[in-house]
Amino acid sequence: RDRGVTIQSNTKEFFTDKYHYTIVDAPGHKDYIKNMITGSSGxxxxxxxxxxxxxxxxxxxxxxxxxxxxxxxxxxxxxxxxxxxxxxxxxxxxxxxxxxxxxxxxxxxxxxxxxxxxxxxxxxxxxxxxxxxxxxxxxxxxxxxxxxxxxxxxx
Missing domain, CATH: 3.40.50.300 (P-loop containing nucleotide triphosphate hydrolases)
Known part of the structure; x- marks a missing residue:
């Protein structure tokens, strides 16, 4: 975290008249590929x-x-x-x-x-x-x- 990289996946939800959105910020750093896969899987x-x-x-x-x-x-x-x-x-x-x-x-x-x-x-x-x-x-x-x-x- 001190290096300014995402470690865990984080989510943010919002709605429009037609849709429900969930944005997932998944790690991009090579040390956290497992977390990237988990966060991106759905x-x-x-x-x-x-x-x-x-x-x-x-x-x-x-x-x-x-x-x-x-x-x-x-x-x-x-x-x-x-x-x-x-x-x-x-x-x-x-x-x-x-x-x-x-x-x-x-x-x-x-x-x-x-x-x-x-x-x-x-x-x-x-x-x-x-x-x-x-x-x-x-x-x-x-x-x-x-x-x-x-x-x-x-x-």
Whole structure:
């Protein structure tokens, strides 16, 4: 907990006129994979978050190679685990878009690479929204951001 990582799964519920939602914040750190699996096991939809910053995204989806000592990226592992748990629908959040000055090219690069990875896992990426945002600055979270005028999808 001192390192700023989620250890246990936490839930938050809310209701709309039509639906009852339960959001589960499951651990993402490699030391807590068992807790991530437990927290995600009954999910209808999964949300994977990746950083847009150079190097951060690449590490998150790294294939891994035990022979050369390269670890598999946590997001790649989580995508595979969610698929094995039967979570068929995903939402991908691309965080830290401020780190690349809201570059549409960087967004498309991440979306294309992530799509290839998700297809290899078994997902149908045409059904998966990719949402660029900056959590730190609150951009494109609730309302569309003018910093991403090129983006036409969800917030």
């Amino acid at each position: 999910a209808d939809v999964g949300m994977l978050l990746v950083p847009a910053e150079k190097g951060g995204f690449e590490a998150a989806i790294a294939k891994g190679d035990p022979k050369s000592g390269v670890e598999e990226g946590q997001t790649r592992q989580h995508a595979r685990l969610l698929y094995l748990l039967g979570v068929e629908q995903l939402i991908v959040g691309i965080n830290k878009m401020d780190s690349c000055d809201w570059s549409e090219d960087r967004y498309n690069e991440i979306k294309d690479e992530f799509t290839k990875m998700l297809q290899a896992v078994g997902y149908k990426p045409k059904k998966i929204p990719f949402i660029p945002y900056s959590g730190f600055n609150g951009d494109n979270l609730v309302e569309k951001s003018d910093k991403a005028a090129w983006y036409k999808g969800w917030t």
